[in-house]
Amino acid sequence: MIPSLLGISVVLFALLALAPGDPFDELATNPAVPPEVRAALRAKFGLDDPIWMRYWHWLAALLQGDWGFSFVSRMDVSTLIMQRLPVTLIVIGASQFLAIAIALPVGVLAATRPYSLFDQIANTVAFIGFSLPTFFTGLVLILIFSIQLDWLPFVYRADINATGWAFYWEHIKQSIMPVTVLGLFQGAALVRFVRSSVLDVIRLDYVTTARSKGIGERKVITRHVVRTALIPVVTLVALQMPIVFSGAIVTEQIFRVPGIGSLLITSMLSNDTPVVMGVTFVSACLVVIFNLIADILYGWLDPRIAYR
Amino acid sequence: MAENLLDIRGLKTWFKTDDGVVRAVDGVDLHLDRGETLGVVGESGCGKTVTARSVLKLIDMPPGRFEAGEILWKGRNLIPLPAEEMNKIRAREIAIIFQEPMTSLNPVYTVGYQIAEVLRQHENLSRKQAVEGAVEMLRLVNIPNPGKRVHDYPHQFSGGMRQRVMIAMALSCKPQLLIADEPTTALDVTIQAQILELMQEMKDRLGMSIMLITHAMGVVAETCQRVVVMYAGKVVEEAPVEALFANPRHPYTQGLIRSIPRVDRAAAKERLEAIPGTVPSLLTPPPGCRFAARCKYAMDVCVTAMPPLKEVGPGHRVACVL
């Protein structure tokens, strides 16, 4: 985990360092600023240091939570990100939950009846599902449920003037579409994976052994097939976190959900570099953390790993 | 003769594949008495495993299908039996063990759980009682330190030990019939003898019958009372074990017996004989005797019609015109 985080930080820093342009370019073209002052400023910010020194300072600052200051929002980058992060995590978490809730039963049912009508329909729908770009699904949902039917709000609002149940109901209502868009996209990819994973397991000898025990097909499938087939699925869910993140950026942008995805886009469009770097690094960290969680789950699900 | 424990009549188990219908088992008749050990022999792909799995209806359907025939278990036909009824017979009355002890146990559960699962299903035991039963079974099959081993996972056992676990699992409900599908093929020679010995011991203790599927004639000679020889989905010869080895009638059986390596013959510089050719395609089996193409005695009649099984001695039947 630490090496990959270091690797990610190196990649990010390298991009930043390689990018042409210098925060003091403006000063350079300003004739009112004498060159000595400019040089002093550069020295103060360490811009003339060797590259590895600059990386070290940058990393040290990053680790101390000193992520810079957003000139656009007029607040610390870390504060800004922490404000936005929970919304993103809730949307991603809920959509992953939805994806698994759809993919698991559908994938298992399809695999236990290979090439049946249900299997073929599930496969085709899944194929369509992950060929639909999230930005298009989002727009179509808005068109149907907000504009045509007027059931759901299409702009996510952080300030809801309601209390008690009404407050939660409004929140749920405005989360339905973003979560659905992300969840269906993820679910579609997962269905095919669950299906093939179950198909791999269902052919194994120990499943025949389980059948020979007379415990009934239901128990054979849930205890002996799904339990083992889940192991690679868990890994896939974690490995797909980068893709989920990409989807979250798009959905947040479409539905104007105030998460870190839309923060990233708005800060890019307003040239707010510290925020851009901060958000990118946070999303990378989250992905690494999810990988770690997957490793732990993997060991928990597969005793062969735990004992090694 | 009293009612047989198991009576398979004209069984046809076919598989639909992309290339056509594979007639894996194509009209098999065999029976098994109480307390008997029946050997079913034949080379790979002759249908013996499919026959064994058909008895417990462990064939994937589709692609498999029972095309014809009956499987009479204590006089009751198993083929039309609904799944719930079949599940009451599985493990409780008929149990099965497989060739690969490595892959026949689920890697993610402890062996104790997997044995206890059978006991909980059929004997209505509590979780705790079932685990105690599992320990008892492990002790019965001579696994050292069963109280501790019961909590171990399959990958922590050696191949021979895993096959013992399989046997413990299969026998935990004291079935009347154990189907052993090549139980020793994947094991070391020394372990093979131990497993066969264990099966024999269990058979005597529980008074059950054994249907032993194997391609090793040596194993048959040591353990079985009667033998059924299968070739390309059909039974070609059936006899008490002494009669079969003393007087093999079918050319295929003769070939099988001659292909057993023997120390005394090796000393006499006799050549070990192999049967030429391979098993014919089960997609489009030849109309006549399926062994005709490889048989050195083949005559014109052999390629036109399959000879029926005919009695040539007490309990000795053969499907050959010779």
Next chain:
Amino acid sequence: MAGSTPASLTADAPAETSAARKARRFSPWQEAWRRFRRHKMALVSAFALLVIVFAVLAGPFIWPVPINEIDFTAKLQGPSVSHPMGTDDLGQDLLARLIYGGRISLAVGVAAMVVAIFVGVLIGAIAGMASGAVDAALMWVTDLFLSLPQLPLLLLVIYLFREPVKGVLGIEGGAFVLIVAVIGGTRWMPAARLVRAQFLSIREKEFVEAARALGASRLRLVLMHILPNAMGPVIVVATIDIAAAIIAESTLSFLGLGFPSDVPTWGSVLRDAKDYLDIAPHWALFPGALIFITVLAINFIGDGLRDALDPRRVL
């Protein structure tokens, strides 16, 4: 060798003989085509994709309407005879814009795939042949890139580099080169892992051993013996990469960080349309449907190719 499942046990002998029979009758490519043909959706998709490709290539000659002719009297119109796909807020003809945009979207898709596959094959081949420390290092980098969140990284690179690249190559060219390079540069990892895995298994095969024994050089071994045999799965990945690259480009343009508005691509048209969803839904639906159909068709073709070229893999 009694098989683990009854079906394989009994099918063993006949399957071998029938496979041998077929091998004699068909060349590998004919055999692949025979399997591809069995995938109905792939066939339909191949036809649909051909139609789309033909339309965007020949479209400007059949429908010679300028993409930037502004006509405020005809703005936000739905589909009609004079504008089969309607018009946008400036009264520009959407059909012409989408034909033009399709050229860019498809070109980006193919070009980014070429970059991704080239880098992936190169890295995978080096890792697969080198083994040891080089292999370990390359695979570490591959895993690292796999765990990077792709879209934030894409956006970051474009954010940091678009101004300077635009200065060198112009607005449209700059955007094209940057987007292709960035999408290709963040999508090479699956191909690299695949090629490495193929190399590891193929280089131990008898025919490679034989070629090595005959004194074939390392380069010759790779180019003549190993790579051609590793290409089947790579073609499948390449096909699916085109679809992924088209989605990536549309996403970037949709987010306003891809091609600028005056260069219509399917994604950028969709971005402009999203604020007029209530009064002019056709504006968003046509480009969205085009992206969807193209991506779906390519994915189905990839699935068919997988059946045809890489029958062992399930997913």
